[in-house]
Every structure is written in structure tokens, then in C-alpha cells.
Amino acid sequence: MLYIEDLYIKVKDLEIKIDNLSISKGTYAILLGPSGVGKTMLLNAIAGFIRPLRGRIVIEGEDVTNLPPEKRGVSIVPQNFALFPHMTVFDNIAFCLKLRRLSRKEIERRVMEIARLLEIEHLLHRRPGTLSGGEAQRVALARAIVAEPRLLLLDEPLSNIDPERRLKAIELLRRVTRGRRLTVLHVTHDISEALALGDYVIYMRDGKILFQGTLREFATSRFALPYISLIERALSWLSSIRDVYSMRDSPL
Amino acid sequence: MSSRKLQVERSLVLFYGAFSFAIMFILIPIVSLFLFFNYHVLLKIFNTPILISELRSAFVTTFEAASLSTSILLIIGVPVAYVLARREFKAKPIVEAIIDMPFVVPHPVVGIMLLTAFGSRGLIPLNVEDTFWGVVLVMLFVSAPLLIDTVKLGFASIDVSIEHVARSLGASFYRTFFSILLPLCSRSIIAGIILALARSLSEVGALLVLAYFPKTVNILILEWLDTLGLPYAIAVSCLYLIVIFAMFIALRVVTRSYVVY
Numbered sequence: 001m002l003y004i005e006d007l008y009i010k011v012k013d014l015e016i017k018i019d020n021l022s023i024s025k026g027t028y029a030i031l032l033g034p035s036g037v038g039k040t041m042l043l044n045a046i047a048g049f050i051r052p053l054r055g056r057i058v059i060e061g062e063d064v065t066n067l068p069p070e071k072r073g074v075s076i077v078p079q080n081f082a083l084f085p086h087m088t089v090f091d092n093i094a095f096c097l098k099l100r101r102l103s104r105k106e107i108e109r110r111v112m113e114i115a116r117l118l119e120i121e122h123l124l125h126r127r128p129g130t131l132s133g134g135e136a137q138r139v140a141l142a143r144a145i146v147a148e149p150r151l152l153l154l155d156e157p158l159s160n161i162d163p164e165r166r167l168k169a170i171e172l173l174r175r176v177t178r179g180r181r182l183t184v185l186h187v188t189h190d191i192s193e194a195l196a197l198g199d200y201v202i203y204m205r206d207g208k209i210l211f212q213g214t215l216r217e218f219a220t221s222r223f224a225l226p227y228i229s230l231i232e233r234a235l236s237w238l239s240s241i242r243d244v245y246s247m248r249d250s251p252l
Numbered sequence: 253m254s255s256r257k258l259q260v261e262r263s264l265v266l267f268y269g270a271f272s273f274a275i276m277f278i279l280i281p282i283v284s285l286f287l288f289f290n291y292h293v294l295l296k297i298f299n300t301p302i303l304i305s306e307l308r309s310a311f312v313t314t315f316e317a318a319s320l321s322t323s324i325l326l327i328i329g330v331p332v333a334y335v336l337a338r339r340e341f342k343a344k345p346i347v348e349a350i351i352d353m354p355f356v357v358p359h360p361v362v363g364i365m366l367l368t369a370f371g372s373r374g375l376i377p378l379n380v381e382d383t384f385w386g387v388v389l390v391m392l393f394v395s396a397p398l399l400i401d402t403v404k405l406g407f408a409s410i411d412v413s414i415e416h417v418a419r420s421l422g423a424s425f426y427r428t429f430f431s432i433l434l435p436l437c438s439r440s441i442i443a444g445i446i447l448a449l450a451r452s453l454s455e456v457g458a459l460l461v462l463a464y465f466p467k468t469v470n471i472l473i474l475e476w477l478d479t480l481g482l483p484y485a486i487a488v489s490c491l492y493l494i495v496i497f498a499m500f501i502a503l504r505v506v507t508r509s510y511v512v513y
């Protein structure tokens with residue numbers, strides 16, 4: 001689980017103040033909020049790339065506030081996926097396993113296992129520069145998951161994927177993270193990602209967390225108001241699609 | 253050719269003109285140097301023991317000092333370049349201006365600065381006047397900004413999230429630096445090495461002040477121009493140009509395999 005207490009971060013003009021944030025183990029949490037409110041900054045602080053001026057970050061009972069990023073057991077998938085361009089997909093995924101000095105055979109076994117799960121076996125010998133957005137996302141996810149993190153941080157992981165493939169990417173994210181009971185903190189400004197994936201929603205604005213609770217609680221809170229019209233439009237679009245399908249399927 | 257295409261071609265005349273002028277401007281002095289080259293003078297140098305010994309010694313001093321200064325610079329300059337590319341601190345513009353100082357300071361002034369700093373009566377008396385280490389020091393000083401600035405641009409072009417991901421996957425800072433950042437920056441590092449070597453090999457002004465001895469090729473050219481005359485200076489200049497040109501081609505070929513990205 002992730003627990004944050006009395007956290008204060010300041011980078012240039014951007015400030016984050018968090019009194020309390022708690023995500024229980026195995027939860028898929030969505031960090032929702034408009035652009036530029038400090039969501040990525042919070043993710044970077046949790047991962048250890050920004051040192052907070054005050055407060056505590058606890059992951060699975062261990063205070064990691066002063067630990068370097070490599071000792072936190074946190075994997076991150078940035079918005080641009082940040083695949084190592086000079087390595088093949090196989091070497092990207094195997095990077096953390098090689099650091100742990102696992103045997104060659106064990107590395108191959110684990111890479112193949114995760115590659116099968118994410119349907120990227122055919123990409124293993126390719127270089128990241130030749131991958132599509134969706135493929136790069138799956139490789140980045142494989143690389144993050146193979147490290148068996150205590151916490152998986154996803155920074156707008158669907159924003160670089162074209163709309164036709166987003167549904168499949170969402171389905172894959174859901175299947176992989178639920179299957180492995182991963183604790184996930186997924187940053188987005190898109191309510192549809194929260195609706196599709198989130199168990200728990202954290203709403204952030206102006207460097208502060210204004211709401212945290214289940215998806216159902218969020219949907220009935222005042223913070224969901226700005227998204228209502230979007231949700232309504234999506235629902236009406238869905239019902240019209242359903243009508244078309246039901247007409248097509250009805251025996252005339 | 254359609255009239256529209258002709259119009260476009262005509263509008264580029266100024267650019268083609270500038271292009272041709274630039275190429276000719278650089279090429280004409282090189283060609284003329286070789287046109288004035290006298291093969292017999294070079295033979296005479298090779299057949300005169302004092303001259304050939306002086307020439308050999310100058311070549312050895314020059315290339316040894318340039319290689320050593322570039323190697324030292326690589327060890328010091330790459331970390332400096334990383335800090336400048338990645339870290340923000342208040343004094344950064346001042347530090348960057350200090351590093352670029354050798355670009356703007358006239359070469360004899362560089363020599364006087366180094367003399368007052370590291371000469372026998374200098375602030376830090378290292379007694380480098382007229383020593384091999386004096387030559388190395390001058391070359392290190394004048395070539396530092398070229399390597400540091402080139403490598404800094406290389407590091408700055410690597411997305412910081414690549415570094416972050418490597419760290420979060422369990423790599424220490426040094427592991428990330430050596431297995432991710434250095435390979436990704438290899439092209440810039442090699443370019444920096446070539447530029448620093450070139451700058452070291454071309455230095456003369458500061459050497460005249462701080463380390464006339466042991467003579468480098470440039471000092472020898474100046475000396476022979478003064479004492480033996482232009483044909484001798486031209487002969488050595490041509491030889492130096494050919495060796496430098498061959499060295500840079502070889503360096504590019506050899507280092508090509510090190511460019512991983």
C-alpha cells in the first residue's frame with residue numbers, strides 16, 4: 001500500500017501540499033485532475049526523483065522518503081514510455097533482471113512470460129524506434145511489471161495511443177494489473193480512463209488533493225460535476241450505438 | 253523546366269552563391285599551400301639529421317600532449333557536462349560563462365593567465381614553464397569548452413524520463429550513467445573529442461608565452477618561417493595537414509563502432 005502524510009513539495013513556482021493520501025494494496029487508483037496541477041510532480045516525488053521539503057512517503061510499511069529511486073521498489077511508466085532507444089525490446093525488458101544478476105536462462109524465462117502476457121513476443125528483437133505507440137506502451141508496461149514493483153506509477157500511459165487502439169490498451173492494462181494484483185497509481189486528466197480502470201479516485205487541483213474515495217463516491221461528489229456533461233455525452237453515444245446494434249440484430 | 257520551378261531556382265541564387273564562396277574561401281588557401289609545396293625541401297629536411305630530429309620531436313610532443321590533454325579533459329569534462337545539462341542552480345550562467353572563457357580570451361592572454369596561475373612564481377606554483385606539462389596545460393585550457401559544450405548538448409538531448417526509468421528499475425546513478433546515458437551520448441562525446449583534439453593541435457599563441465619548449469609543430473613552423481624561410485614552413489605545414497587529416501579520418505572510422513545510438 002501507499003501512504004503519504006503531510007507532504008510538501010516545491011519546484012520553481014509549483015507547490016504541492018498533501019495532508020494525507022492512502023491507497024491500499026492491489027488497488028488501481030486514478031489520480032485525476034486538470035493539466036498543470038502537479039500530478040506528474042507528485043508521481044516523481046513518490047518515485048524519488050523530487051525530494052520533498054516536508055512529509056513522509058510510506059510504501060508497504062517502509063518509509064521511503066529518503067531512499068534513492070532504485071531502492072523504493074517503484075516502477076514508473078512515463079507519458080513518452082522512455083524506452084531505452086539503444087537496446088532491443090528484449091534488452092529493455094531484461095534491464096532490471098540483469099541488474100539483479102539472474103541467470104541468462106531465468107532472464108529469458110521471465111522476459112518470455114511477460115512478453116506472452118502482453119502479446120509482444122514478436123517485437124522482442126526490434127528497436128524501440130520502430131514501434132507504434134501501442135506497441136511501445138506494452139513494452140514499457142512489460143519492462144515496469146517484470147521488476148515486480150510494490151507500486152506501479154503510470155503517467156498518462158494512454159495519451160500517446162491512437163483512439164482506435166485505446167480500448168484494447170485499456171483492456172490490457174486492466175487484465176495485467178488485476179491479474180497480478182498490482183497497486184497502481186495512474187495519472188490522467190481523462191475521466192474515461194478513470195471510469196474504465198479505477199477502483200479508487202484521487203482528485204487533485206492547484207497542488208492539493210480535494211477528493212479521494214471510490215469511483216462510485218467520486219461520481220456522486222461535486223468534483224465530478226465538470227465531467228458530467230462528458231459522461232452524459234458518452235452514455236448517449238453508447239445508447240445510440242446499442243440501438244443501432246439491437247436494430248441490426250432484431251429479426252425482421 | 254517550368255517557369256515556376258525556374259523562379260524558385262533563381263531565388264536560391266544568393267544561397268548557392270554564398271555556398272560556393274564559403275567552399276572556395278576554405279579550399280583556396282589549402283590548395284595554394286600545396287601548390288607552393290616543394291618536394292625537394294621536404295627531402296632536404298629528411299636528409300638533415302638536426303632538422304629531422306627537431307621535426308620528429310615536435311610531432312611526438314604535439315600528438316602526445318594533445319592526446320593526453322584530451323584524455324584528461326574527457327575524464328573531467330564529461331561529468332561537468334552532465335551537471336550543466338541536468339542540474340539547475342543559481343550560479344549556472346556564471347559557471348557556463350567561466351567555462352566558455354577560453355573561447356573569447358585572446359591566445360597570448362591565455363598564456364599569460366596560465367603563467368600567473370601555474371608558473372614558477374604563480375598563484376599555484378607548478379613550474380610548468382617550458383615543460384611538456386605546460387603544453388598539456390595550455391591544450392587542456394583552450395580545448396575544454398569545446399568538449400564540455402558539445403557533450404552538454406548531447407546529455408541535454410536525452411529525455412530525463414529515460415534516466416528516471418532506469419533508476420526506478422533498480423539501477424544506481426553510476427549504473428544509469430554508464431549503461432544508459434554514456435551510450436546514448438556517444439555521438440556527442442566522439443564529436444567533442446574530435447573538436448578538442450583539433451583545437452589542441454591548432455594552438456600556438458598561448459604556447460609561445462607559457463611553453464615554447466618542448467616545441468610543438470606549430471611553434472616549429474613559426475620558428476622555421478623566421479629562420480629557414482617560407483619553403484621550409486610550407487613543407488612542414490603540408491606534412492602536418494596531411495597527418496592531421498589522416499588522423500581525423502581514422503578517428504571517425506574507428507569510433508564509428510562506438511556510436512550506439
